[in-house]
Amino acid sequence: MPAIESVPAPQRVAVIGAGMVGLATAWFLQERGVQVTVLDRTGVAAGASWGNAGWLTPGITTPLPEPAVLRYGLRAVLSPSSPVYVPPRADARLLRFLAGFTRHSTAAKWRTAMRAYIPMNRRAFEAFDALRAGGVSAMTHEAKSFIAAYRTEAERSVLLDELGHIHSAGQEIEFDVLTGAEARGVEPSLSDNIGAAIRLHGQRFINPGEYVHSLADAVLARGASLVTGADVVDVRDEGTGVRVVTSAGADERYDAVVLATGTWLGELGRRFGVRTVVQAGRGYSFSVAMEHVPSGPVYFPAQRVACTPLGDRLRVAGMMEFRSAEAPLDRRRILAIAEAARPLLRGADLDARVDEWVGSRPCTPDGLPLIGATRSSRVFAAGGHGMWGITLGPLTGTLLAEQITTGRQPAELQPFNPLR
Numbered sequence: 578m579p580a581i582e583s584v585p586a587p588q589r590v591a592v593i594g595a596g597m598v599g600l601a602t603a604w605f606l607q608e609r610g611v612q613v614t615v616l617d618r619t620g621v622a623a624g625a626s627w628g629n630a631g632w633l634t635p636g637i638t639t640p641l642p643e644p645a646v647l648r649y650g651l652r653a654v655l656s657p658s659s660p661v662y663v664p665p666r667a668d669a670r671l672l673r674f675l676a677g678f679t680r681h682s683t684a685a686k687w688r689t690a691m692r693a694y695i696p697m698n699r700r701a702f703e704a705f706d707a708l709r710a711g712g713v714s715a716m717t718h719e720a721k722s723f724i725a726a727y728r729t730e731a732e733r734s735v736l737l738d739e740l741g742h743i744h745s746a747g748q749e750i751e752f753d754v755l756t757g758a759e760a761r762g763v764e765p766s767l768s769d770n771i772g773a774a775i776r777l778h779g780q781r782f783i784n785p786g787e788y789v790h791s792l793a794d795a796v797l798a799r800g801a802s803l804v805t806g807a808d809v810v811d812v813r814d815e816g817t818g819v820r821v822v823t824s825a826g827a828d829e830r831y832d833a834v835v836l837a838t839g840t841w842l843g844e845l846g847r848r849f850g851v852r853t854v855v856q857a858g859r860g861y862s863f864s865v866a867m868e869h870v871p872s873g874p875v876y877f878p879a880q881r882v883a884c885t886p887l888g889d890r891l892r893v894a895g896m897m898e899f900r901s902a903e904a905p906l907d908r909r910r911i912l913a914i915a916e917a918a919r920p921l922l923r924g925a926d927l928d929a930r931v932d933e934w935v936g937s938r939p940c941t942p943d944g945l946p947l948i949g950a951t952r953s954s955r956v957f958a959a960g961g962h963g964m965w966g967i968t969l970g971p972l973t974g975t976l977l978a979e980q981i982t983t984g985r986q987p988a989e990l991q992p993f994n995p996l997r
């Protein structure tokens with residue numbers, strides 16, 4: 578654990594961004610006696626942390642750029658109904674992201690990035706358990722069944738290969754290979770079109786919006802200030818402290834600042850040397866009533882549709898749109914997800930959708946998050962987790978709080994240097 582620089586342990590820290598990553602960092606900073614202020618320009622879970630699939634799946638938490646995704650992405654440019662969308666006219670920033678993403682979509686780069694994920698995946702649940710033991714009221718749910726379902730055995734071979742790679746990389750993941758009938762035996766909400774499946778073991782899930790709100794409540798109960806409607810437009814390291822300025826003119830000084838602004842990380846991070854593009858990988862979701870709500874997540878990998886039970890409803894999520902986080906919700910994507918799921922689910926009322934939502938996965942070209950000190954030893958980055966900010970948010974908070982308060986970088990964070 579190399580020492581970074583000897584600045585006194587900060588006592589007052591501002592966390593910008595009230596998503597899973599920011600709030601978890603705030604909570605673990607409080608564990609270490611830090612007085613925290615959380616600022617968000619909208620509110621708690623206003624970004625990607627609300628309508629996502631809520632999977633806590635360290636067993637399949639892997640880097641997004643990989644050879645198969647690349648093939649998929651290129652095909653997607655030609656097919657508007659594909660679950661991966663790249664606009665035909667990309668701007669310079671998106672082109673930079675796509676070029677980097679393409680460069681990292683090789684088997685060798687995937688293996689290197691996977692090596693960085695494994696130590697994180699191993700400890701992901703431990704951080705959730707610490708939150709629960711420390712008074713966060715929302716629960717994580719054990720996925721009694723977690724089924725990846727396919728029409729055909731041929732489609733299934735893609736994930737079986739990937740599980741082989743994950744296993745060879747040293748990641749533990751137990752699974753069973755099921756026929757369609759066996760899968761329906763476990764999960765009656767699968768339709769007769771399902772002809773092959775994989776059942777994953779040892780994973781969990783949450784209702785992410787509920788969970789992040791309960792994390793915010795816990796952070797508040799432990800004495801933090803939570804300032805919503807605070808659009809941070811400037812962060813300045815003044816040598817002895819950091820000034821945080823909002824668009825409304827509020828101006829406060831802190832000992833240190835954490836940038837946990839998800840897809841918008843680059844906006845405040847760039848001047849502190851964070852050069853990696855954080856690109857919005859937009860996903861959509863909605864929830865539907867079911868005759869039989871599944872007892873755990875259901876995944877249709879060929880359609881890239883992820884379903885999660887949320888109480889008496891099923892959340893259905895999908896799409897990967899590489900375009901501006903600010904673009905409005907595109908209803909065609911919602912319909913494309915509903916149509917992709919329709920033949921595969923039994924007893925799902927896909928025409929009575931509620932909570933239609935779009936949110937932006939903060940994606941990096943190398944598929945790794947940005948966690949740690951920036952060019953300023955008082956300004957830290959925590960973001961860029963792409964598809965996995967819910968699974969890895971709490972552990973990110975644990976490790977970053979350790980780094981901020983001790984000045985030492987935990988070994989797990991070395992590959993995620995925000996200045997790379």
Ligand SMILES: Cc1cc2nc3c(=O)[nH]c(=O)nc-3n(C[C@H](O)[C@H](O)[C@H](O)COP(=O)(O)OP(=O)(O)OC[C@H]3O[C@@H](n4cnc5c(N)ncnc54)[C@H](O)[C@@H]3O)c2cc1C
Pocket residue numbers: 593594595596597598599616617618619620621622623624625626627628629630631632633807808809810837838839840841845858859860861862894895936937938939959960961962963964965966967968969970
């Ligand atoms: C469809 C979909 C499904 C997904 N499923 C899963 C899953 O099953 N499991 C999983 O692990 N991950 C999943 N993800 C990914 C996960 O949602 C994200 O990685 C995670 O939510 C990122 O959290 P965050 O806290 O970094 O960012 P966010 O939740 O986006 O939070 C960033 C916050 O910063 C605020 N902000 C930004 N700029 C400023 C500023 N200048 N001033 C003040 N506030 C600012 C925003 O308002 C926002 O609230 C999914 C994502 C999508 C879209």
